[in-house]
Each structure stands twice: as C-alpha cells, then as structure tokens.
C-alpha cells in the first residue's frame with residue numbers, strides 16, 4: 494500500500510494556517526485526491542474543527558495536548574480517518590503556540606513511521622501583524638520575550654517560510670519583512686502569499702510537492718523559556734447557545750462579540766494572539782476573528798443567516814490570566830446578545846494556562 498503524504502503547516506496563532514489548509518484541501522480534492530485534516534488544541538470545542546467540518550472536509554481532532562506531547566493520538570487520529578476511506582494526503586494543523594515540531598513530530602514520523610507516511614516539507618506561515626514587531630525586536634504592543642521566543646523558534650525550524658496576508662501589505666512592507674527573514678534565517682526559502690485571495694498559492698503548492706531531505710535543521714530549544722511563553726497566552730474555549738424572539742443577523746452578533754472583546758481587553762492592555770467565534774444554525778455557519786490588538790475584527794466566513802437560535806463557540810488566546818479572559822468573554826457575549834434582545838445560555842467553559850510541553854519523542858538527529 495502506498496504511503497500517506499503528511500503535510501503539517503506551522504505558524505503562530507492567527508497566522509492563517511486553517512485558511513491555508515482549507516485552500517490546500519480544496520486544491521488536492523480538485524486533483525482527485527482524498528484529503529484528511531487533523532486539527533489540534535489543548536481542549537475540545539475547536540472553532541477550527543467546526544469550521545473545517547462545516548466546509549465539508551473530513552476532520553479528526555487531537556484535543557488535550559499539542560501533537561508533540563500527544564504524538565500517539567496524532568497517529569491514532571490519522572488511523573481513524575483512514576478507517577472510513579484511506580486519505581492520499583493528511584493536512585495537519587499544530588497548535589499555534591507550539592515549536593520544536595521538527596524534532597517532535599516530523600522526525601518521529603520520518604524515522605518511526607516511514608512505511609506509513611511520506612512527510613512533506615515543513616512550511617511555517619509568518620503573521621505580519623506580530624512578525625514585523627518581533628523580528629525588529631520591538632518590545633511595545635506585543636508579547637513577552639518568552640512568547641516572542643516561540644514565534645522566532647517556529648520560523649527557525651521551517652523548511653520554508655511563507656509571508657501570509659500579502660493582500661494587506663504594501664510592496665515596501667513585504668520587502669522589509671523579506672529582508673528581516675533573510676537576515677534572521679539565512680538559507681530558508683521565503684514565499685509571499687495571501688491565503689485569502691490565493692495570490693502566491695501556486696508557488697506554495699509547488700514547493701510542498703518537493704520530495705527529498707526535509708526537517709534537517711537541528712535547533713536548540715530552551716524548554717524553560719518555551720514553557721513560560723506558552724503559559725503567558727491564556728487559553729479559553731467557551732460554548733453557548735443564543736435564543737432570540739426576533740430573527741437576528743448571526744454575522745453581526747459574532748462581529749459585535751469580537752469587537753466588544755477587543756475593546757474590553759484593550760482597557761487592561763492584554764495582547765490578543767487570536768480570538769475566534771463560530772456561529773452555527775440550521776446548516777449555516779459564520780466565523781469572526783481578531784488576530785491582534787491593533788487589527789480590526791473581521792468576518793472570515795460569512796453565514797448571511799438571520800436566526801432566532803444559534804450555537805456559538807468562542808476560542809481565545811490572549812496574554813492574560815485565564816480567569817480574567819473568562820470574565821471578559823462572558824461579559825462581551827452577554828452584551829452582544831443584550832444589544833439584540835437575545836439571551837445567552839452558557840454551556841461549557843474551559844480556560845487555563847497551558848502547562849509545560851513534554852514531548853512524547855524528541856529526535857535531534859536529522860533523518861539519514
């Protein structure tokens with residue numbers, strides 16, 4: 494039996510991984526390939542899983558820990574996707590605050606599962622909103638040095654770096670980022686792309702098709718610094734249902750919730766890595782996002798639905814304490830509902846500081 498192509502796409506929280514994976518999945522499907530997707534986060538109720546499934550993809554979820562710390566669950570989940578119909582290609586999205594993925598996922602798959610998987614080059618998306626500040630070493634308006642350390646380590650281990658969101662960058666800004674990457678990561682190919690418009694996407698597909706020696710960058714990682722950076726980014730998953738007597742625009746509700754959250758987090762100076770909210774009702778779904786404190790809220794998927802009942806899931810990664818984050822999300826959800834005469838019923842909330850990463854495997858020797 495031929496091996497399954499395994500393509501993991503890295504990048505910081507909100508860099509555009511899910512958007513790119515959806516685009517890659519549509520591309521491979523149009524080539525007649527069977528695609529499986531694996532999402533990953535520290536708990537259940539993932540906006541990404543819901544949104545990719547709503548788009549019709551076959552998605553397995555690895556909850557509870559990142560791929561590196563829950564490696565066996567990753568291979569098990571691929572096995573489950575395989576049971577219904579064996580995929581030709583598996584697209585995997587790791588947690589956006591994870592690094593050292595070459596040593597803990599790529600090489601273990603290459604060396605321990607070489608008969609099952611054919612591992613693609615490891616591409617990492619650069620998020621311009623935080624990337625420019627971090628690569629220039631600017632302290633203000635961003636994260637702690639430990640979270641910035643994770644951001645930089647993610648880029649260091651990449652076979653290929655992709656500057657995403659070029660639709661929003663001027664030629665000068667893209668040039669500047671390209672220059673910073675060339676100085677900091679000499680020898681790593683850099684592409685420019687917009688996962689939203691598709692500009693530069695073909696070049697990414699071409700590079701990802703390459704076969705050969707990948708995952709060869711041997712990288713030092715200080716796990717103490719990594720653990721502090723990871724813990725700084727408070728983590729929340731909340732699910733709630735919303736009921737209204739008069740139909741309300743679901744997209745407006747989602748955007749308003751995210752906008753209120755942005756404003757209230759600004760009052761305590763808590764930097765957002767990624768806020769996302771999905772609304773689902775009768776087969777309609779919409780997603781609203783915020784990728785940094787200094788960007789506008791955006792609707793990444795429009796439902797265009799008028800609803801009297803909806804199910805909402807909110808995922809948030811923000812540099813603040815989990816209890817504070819819970820308070821702010823609840824308040825924003827209540828206010829966005831009240832503004833429309835709707836009533837929220839909170840179902841489950843999980844919020845915490847992620848623990849220290851303890852990888853299942855860590856292989857420092859590149860594959861021969």
Ligand SMILES: Nc1nc2c(ncn2[C@@H]2O[C@H](COP(=O)(O)OP(=O)(O)OP(=O)(O)O)[C@@H](O)[C@H]2O)c(=O)[nH]1
Nearest residue numbers: 506507508509510511512589658687688689782793
């Ligand atoms: N303008 C623009 N927006 C983009 C682009 N790629 C992604 N986005 C938007 O950026 C936001 C985050 O994108 P995601 O694909 O969810 O990012 P992610 O890396 O999967 O985020 P996490 O799963 O939280 O780590 C969404 O609102 C997307 O619509 C792009 O190329 N251009």
Ligand SMILES: [Mg+2]
Nearest residue numbers: 510511541586
């Ligand atoms: Mg995602």
